[in-house]
Amino acid sequence: MTHPRNLAIGMFDSGVGGLTVLHQLAKRLPNEKIIYFGDTARVPYGDKSSQEILRYSIDNANYLMSKHKIKVLVNACNTSAAYSKLQLRQLCPMPVVDVIEAGVKSIVKTTKSQRIAVLGTRATIRSGVYENEILKLLPQATVISIACPLFVLLVEEQFIGHKATKLIVEEYLAPLKKQNIDALLLGCTHYPLLRGIIQEELGNGVAIVDSSSSCAEMVADLLSSKDLEAPLSSLPVKHQFFVSDNPERFAVTARNFLDTQTEVHVQIKSPD
Numbered sequence: 001m002t003h004p005r006n007l008a009i010g011m012f013d014s015g016v017g018g019l020t021v022l023h024q025l026a027k028r029l030p031n032e033k034i035i036y037f038g039d040t041a042r043v044p045y046g047d048k049s050s051q052e053i054l055r056y057s058i059d060n061a062n063y064l065m066s067k068h069k070i071k072v073l074v075n076a077c078n079t080s081a082a083y084s085k086l087q088l089r090q091l092c093p094m095p096v097v098d099v100i101e102a103g104v105k106s107i108v109k110t111t112k113s114q115r116i117a118v119l120g121t122r123a124t125i126r127s128g129v130y131e132n133e134i135l136k137l138l139p140q141a142t143v144i145s146i147a148c149p150l151f152v153l154l155v156e157e158q159f160i161g162h163k164a165t166k167l168i169v170e171e172y173l174a175p176l177k178k179q180n181i182d183a184l185l186l187g188c189t190h191y192p193l194l195r196g197i198i199q200e201e202l203g204n205g206v207a208i209v210d211s212s213s214s215c216a217e218m219v220a221d222l223l224s225s226k227d228l229e230a231p232l233s234s235l236p237v238k239h240q241f242f243v244s245d246n247p248e249r250f251a252v253t254a255r256n257f258l259d260t261q262t263e264v265h266v267q268i269k270s271p272d
């Protein structure tokens, strides 16, 4: 029987955005093979109801567990994690890590003034999950949460350097101007690509925390504590990419999220 340490890490997101997490994870753990699933047929999750987001999240976890052999499940989608954390932990026999717990862990370590901002999709902000989890650890903190639904589109349309993006960033972040925050959490897969422009808008006095790198750290700690680290590999590891629709578009957009060495051969997921 294969030892679990030789199995892959399963990761899912609503679409292509979770590749920010894959990118960090692959950099941090170069021996680990990742099987990534992007639910491109149903993206975006950020505008859906909580019931639909939960249903999609359970489908995604079931797909990765039933069709692939995985040792850990990483939920790279903030919106999904906001509505499915407990259910996925009950459903999955393997450890589950998600970007929300990773981001919260990191932002509470970063802030000194305990005045924090969180950016996310409409559904993530509506859930209040970031605020609740931060307040559990820092009950005196002030958390200002802002939904930034246009950011996902701007990133996917490759508008990162565009003047329209600058205006939209200014508009969304305007409520933070007089709030004296010292830390801001990027609570959505796509937002790390806008980090530079967000930092410019807020100035260097605000530390930006990106949950994709915190998530990679958490997975690394988990694998080492459970003796699940993959053996050293002399050849570059080939990750596998599956989607529920339009593999061609995923492959094109993926190039903005990954380094040039990562091979992206995208397959459509097999039927249930």
Ligand code: DGL
Pocket (backbone or CB within 6 Å): 013, 014, 015, 017, 018, 043, 044, 045, 046, 047, 076, 077, 078, 079, 080, 121, 124, 152, 187, 188, 189, 190
């Ligand atoms: N992956 C989603 C998240 O991190 C953003 C895209 C979507 O709305 O599905 O919240």
